[in-house]
Amino acid sequence: MIESFFTPKKIAVIGASRDPHKLGYGVIRNLLKYNFKGNIYPVNRSATEILNLPCYPSIDELPEGIDLGVVVVPAVHVPKVIQQCGEKRIKTAIVVSGGFSETGEDGRELEKRLKESANKYGIRIIGPNCIGSIDTHTPVNTTFVVGMPEQGGIGFISQSGAMVAAVIDWARGAGVGFSRIVSLGNQMDVTETEMIELIGNDRQTEVITAYAEGISDGRKFLNISEKISRKKPFVILKGGQSEKGAEAVSSHTGALSGSKEAYSAAFRKSGVLEARTMEEMFDWARALAWQPLPKGKRVAVLTNAGGPAILAVDALEKAGLELADLTQTTRDYLKSRLPKAASSKNPVDVLAGSGPATYTLALEALLTDETVDAVVVIQAPQDWFLPASLAEVVGETAGLHKKPVIASIMGKASVDEALNILHKRRVPNVAFPERAASILSAMVQRKDWLNSVSEQPGKSSSHLPPDTDRLLANNNFEELVEAYGIHLPPQQTVTTEQDLIEAAKKVGYPVVLKLLSPNHSHKSDIGGVITNISDENELINGWNRFIDIAKSNNIEMSGALVQKMLQNGQEVIIGMKRDEQFGPMVIFGTGGTDVELYKDVYTSLAPLSEQEAREMIESTIAGKKLKGWRNLRQADIDSVINALINMSHLAVNHPEITELEINPLYVLKDGEGSFAIDVRGVDNR
Template sequence: MLNPFFKPQGVAVIGASRNPHKLGYGVVRNLKEYRYQGGIYPVNKSATEILDLPCYPSVDEVPDPVDLAIIIVPAPVVPKVITQCGERGIKHAIVISGGFSETGEEGRRLEEELTRVAKEWDVNFIGPNCIGTIDTHTPVNTTFVTGMPESGEIGFCSQSGAMVASVIDWARGAGVGFSRIVSLGNQVDVNETQMIKALHEDNQTQVITAYIEGVSNGKEFMEVAQKAAKDKPVVALKGGRGESGARAVASHTGALAGSAEAYGAAFERSGVLQAETMEEMFDWARALAWQPLPEGKNVAVLTNAGGPAILAVDALEKAGLELAELTAETKNYLESRLPKAASVSNPVDVLAGSGPGTYAVALDALLTDETVDSVVVIQAPQDWFLPASLAEVVGEVAGTHKKPVIASIMGKASVDEALKILHKRKIPNVAFPERVASVLGAMVKRKEWLDTPQQTPERFPDFNEQEVQRSVLEKDWKSLLEEYGIAFPEEQLAKTKEVAVTASESIGYPVVLKLVSESVSHKTEVNGVKLGLRNAEDVQSAWKEIKQSAELAGIDMEGVQVQKMLTGGQEVIMGLRRDPQFGAMILFGTGGTDVELLQDVESAIAPLNRLQAEKLVDATRAGIKLKGWRNQSPADRETVIRYLMRLSQLGNDLPNIDELEINPLYVLSEGEGAYAVDVRGTVIEDEKVPSKPTI
């Protein structure tokens, strides 16, 4: 469907110009200058030729074959031009023109008209407000930006035109090759998900990169991205990640699992590697396109200078990677061939006076060592050999092994020739050694994702559908969670002081009293929780204090919940939040009153299989403590994992649940279970309920 955007038979440039300062001139120039082999048809009723190409007064008169239109006319005229393209039989268009929804309400209405007309004539279009497409292998350049990258393996799509223009210029200066580059603009029709699918299907693209500010359909994006990531690395940079605190929410879960966290969880599930910066994204992309994936986390560092090696080692350890323990055989071999003062332990320091030959011997030995999964080669600037000669050696030796090699030939002025050689040999280079850590970290993460079995989430059928619907309707969160197999400590509702005493004696001391009121989110903040009550006098006193606090705060007190006091366990939080793009998100972390202060929480997209639930738990300090920490014995981690899977099924089953939070979930010792001590939730109004997820 999108092929004509990259391999058109003929291109009509509607709004072509003879003025070198106009966008319409730049598009014609790029099509011609960068060797597009199809027909180039400038459309301008006031000109006879542009850049020695004959002009046509209207698209009707453009000859065949033509299957792509580049539209650069004032925004109000664009719908009419789309109609003319449809009448002419051109089914693909790139609308470079701006002046649509990005400008306000009037532009939005114009964009709606553009969409209506395009749908009527079955015209697929990119934009509006974009800068076009590039395919370096066709070749075709429909942009107006000066310059074109070398042919390569990296595909890039962006919702920002400025990012595309910057990447084009950067790629030319850095000598990095691209397969396809796409500016999506307002993505009214063709969107990021469709473009990722197109890059996945393109044989020339080996790595997919994307700058994303938002996605058109979260679940569809995840499905397409996951399918692509199984075949090719997908690296994304998410713009607008500072939104999590802006959403007014009623629970810890909502506050802690914002939009940025939702995107991160969606990327994680789909196998998309999320970069923090543009530099990082393309560092990763080059390495993933050029080098094999490492089998594990063990890295060897080869250097001629101690300081840069220390920076690399610090960064590697921070990224969760490890220094390889070299075998005795490797150390003995290096000792016999390196300068006497050289270090043969990892990091291997060949010293400042060593040349390319010494590097070659050491690099080959490290790549041969069975304990080494990848090698970092660092060279600080020196005067006795050219960096280019080292680049040749690194490229030649690395090419004889099947392990990744990342170079850091440091400097700028003296390394241009070395970089050209490394790029030709498919060896990625970073200017400063600490950057190697994020590159290798991304490669290891991809390897681990590919190696993780793709389990289908277990389906728990043991609940009463009618009771579930009643619980949601009445907002009886305790009954709802019990239907899904989540246990609560014994408790009773007491609307009077006397009933509270009777309930406490029935349940058995010690007990907890909790304020019951629809208007209170955090009971502890209004003195609404009393712990460790051991007799009737304690209960009566606690009732009185809770009642007085409620009256003082103007709270309508409905009674108290009398609950069995649990001791000797660990408090965690477990929650569900409905994300508008990706559906149900499951949150887990350290619970209790300090949950927002500690911020020890991680999120995942529902539904969860067992491996995903385990990974969510183990990503937090709370999860580490569940396994046993210092004087704490192991807690019932198995029950926690089961609860997470059940809560994730609940989230998928019931799209009208907006937020549901268990805090704390009190986890007892191994084999003794876990109990939801407090729970609260909210529902979505009927007309806003999203459709049931299909993933």
């Protein structure tokens, strides 16, 4: 039914106006100006016609069969108008009017009444407080904003009407074509996820883009977005990524996994590419719609100037891409055909005096080279030839190969014709070459995600150990993680000095002594952790020191933990946290006492596949150290991968656990395993 927002046959504009300065006039103007081929029915009790269209004094007097109503009346009248639409069997409506939940308590009450009216009659509503919808292929433009983008393959969904207005104006000047555009406003009814599914299944849409300030239903978003991402690229710009939600958490895990990390983890899980700016989002969208995906990260740079090439190379490296190491055959070929002073190594510099013919042979050679996955073509402004002539040969040559080509014909005033040519050839152009690195990085991310889709995480329910209810009833998080295959070092809890001495003998010196208290979890902050205890005298002194610490800090000492002292390993943190929107998340990063200082962490949604766990490790400084760094030996990374996967199953299986962290997980050298040194959790029951 919501397809009618983009392919209506009969539209009623309720609140249509003869005043060119009012929104109700703008909607009628756009429907006519941009060639809507269906019937338009203005509703205005005071007018007989608007823009030569006969008016209807009321909704009741409209003809039957209207499939979309556009409502532009004062907010206070909207619930009644929607009721009248229901009585007229109009099943979809766009409520442009503002003055609802975005204005405060009175507005929220009004929006509640509006929703009740819509629900009573089964009317699907976009808005309120929105701009409307556009389909360039139908065509239909229900907005009041001046302008209509060219036909194209980019769909755009926005929770901000101002963003839609800006994109419409920008698209007209940039020559970028769109398929469908929609402003969702307050999302009282139709949500961003429903629109993602609708536009994602539209055959004219090649790439979906979205500006979102929030997600209405996190799990549904994940499900729909992943299905759509398998079929076509989806790029999102998330606004309002506040960290305030982390202030009330009680563990490092919570503090390190705020809303920003949760959203980013959700986007990665579902194959959604997360842009940092509007410019970046539409740079990516054009390239993803127009160009094939690269097979790898190896990039060749073709230029006529050294400075722009250096900027491009710097940006490529920062984006995690690589300069292609050209084959000797390619270098010999280029050396024999380029000017004598030109560079036949990557980046290939044909020099300022070279023309389109030289660019052609060089680009053809690079695209043919088996070591090259993508090419960036740069042309700095010069006086030897028109940029349009270069655009012709770049577009033609790129079209003969199945490798992405990103152009950077630099400048503004002199390149309009060149840009038109490149756009017709479906080759994206950026004004400055650094932007090409961001584009290619996004394309590589897309390729990697598609390659990883075949590896799915195992079902967490099949990893549920026995007797977990008893462990959770006693808040025994240490034994719980051990039940999930995350090993603990030899250790023993004691409550008396005699038990302490016996435990140390059993565990074996050297040992670590940890103060246990039911009302203080950060032991190291108050001196409640003593390491490398080598004999009984040190052990008893440590016990007595804990008694003094408990008294001076006014905390209860319930005993101590005697733990085998592990040595020559590395400290990392692994943990889980439950996000309100997206459910259980797992974190990995640098552990120990400085974990919150460095904030070297990576967050993923549970459950994890082996590849996702490996990506978490490889994306952090902690992971680079585990591979071996300077004087550090390679650590047992496989054991960390297993610990992360097991932690993810634990997170899925036990929704009653709000937070759980192992800090540190002590990782020994390759083949010797990893051990949970300190385990803390929060049970919300």
